[in-house]
Ligand SMILES: O=C(O)CCC(=O)C(=O)O
């Protein structure tokens with residue numbers, strides 16, 4: 069029952085310090101060029117002097133060397149000065165900059181961070197059916213942005229897919245690389261350039277895995293032109309040739325992705341392709357608590373079964389910035405700490421920041437507002453969890469309840485959970501608007517809610533008889549463009565015993581499965 073696949077990509081806020089880090093690295097590299105220039109300057113000026121003396125001797129060697137002062141100086145120069153020049157050439161330049169670089173090295177994103185970011189990019193592209201050719205040129209869902217992916221960016225994504233054995237995807241990404249590489253060739257320094265042969269080999273391997281032997285063969289041929297003695301390529305080339313001879317028309321691999329139903333539900337709901345509920349209303353809620361007589365809540369029904377409502381304008385801009393500020397500060401610290409504790413700590417960057425409901429006057433006020441929104445007693449409910457999604461950040465379909473009441477429940481039951489009961493309801497606040505993507509969707513019933521800063525969505529996870537309502541299965545669609553921040557509040561069951569008494573199911577209406 070528990071979730072969960074939440075994406076692990078670095079949250080947008082933890083990427084902010086990375087920009088700062090990059091600035092420091094550029095400054096450092098610039099200082100390095102200054103050190104290089106200084107050395108160049110010294111060498112160049114000396115070459116002029118040395119060449120003048122050497123040419124003076126060369127023009128008339130015998131008379132020149134007949135003068136003992138010239139002869140002596142030549143011997144001394146060659147025995148002493150040139151040894152020193154040799155040492156000078158060997159001396160590394162910009163030692164202090166090299167050292168400084170070393171000190172920042174462990175603040176750089178790890179292999180895992182890159183991997184997760186690749187997965188995020190692939191998720192955006194595939195889940196929203198974006199054409200790769202458009203996506204890499206910054207055209208996202210029909211909107212043109214002033215960015216595009218470099219050959220190296222695209223290669224990373226293709227490489228990631230190839231390593232994960234998603235060869236059809238790898239083909240799609242890698243086949244775009246050579247052309248872009250050609251375009252970039254004049255402007256990229258050699259040591260940063262991706263070797264064309266690596267691209268071709270990876271692409272050929274992916275085609276091979278897809279049983280597209282006729283596409284793999286010419287690529288391998290080109291690889292061998294560039295690197296005739298590559299044993300791996302030679303072997304693959306030979307098997308490809310043999311396979312083509314023995315089996316001229318193989319059936320290419322089918323697209324496996326299509327067969328995973330959960331992905332499909334997620335996909336259809338994120339693309340807004342599920343049937344939407346109708347006959348819904350907007351109204352002012354005056355009644356949940358007496359306070360609402362004075363300050364009613366703007367309520368929008370999202371669906372009736374299960375009952376989900378959206379409350380508009382329940383957080384002020386000031387509250388939002390306090391919540392995000394606190395969480396952001398903590399997330400930045402978390403990332404820096406996790407660097408040192410090796411990269412197994414990825415969970416931490418993905419997990420939200422827990423904020424105590426009793427932290428300050430503002431959190432207490434927000435807690436009172438949740439009471440107004442839900443009518444529940446929040447004394448035992450969980451702390452607020454603030455989450456900032458990263459590149460392609462998502463949260464796959466899941467239930468918020470544990471399902472304690474179900475006879476199928478096999479998970480652990482801590483003493484704590486027995487006392488508190490299951491999660492009876494969820495309140496999810498949106499702290500930001502999201503430019504594209506990032507909807508919360510209820511995959512079984514076609515509800516989708518787009519984040520809007522200051523609104524909150526509220527639903528019951530449990531039936532009135534205390535069983536988890538499977539129709540509340542929901543997900544967060546991948547963020548396409550924007551930074552999605554949410555804050556959740558999970559309310560527990562036990563304290564609500566007189567507020568929402570546990571009732572036996574009305575005849576014929578039970579959703580118990
Ligand atoms: O971020 C969202 O839209 C959904 C988050 C969620 O379902 C959760 O945190 O349990």
Ligand SMILES: [Fe+2]
Nearest residue numbers: 466467468542
């Ligand atoms: Fe959830």
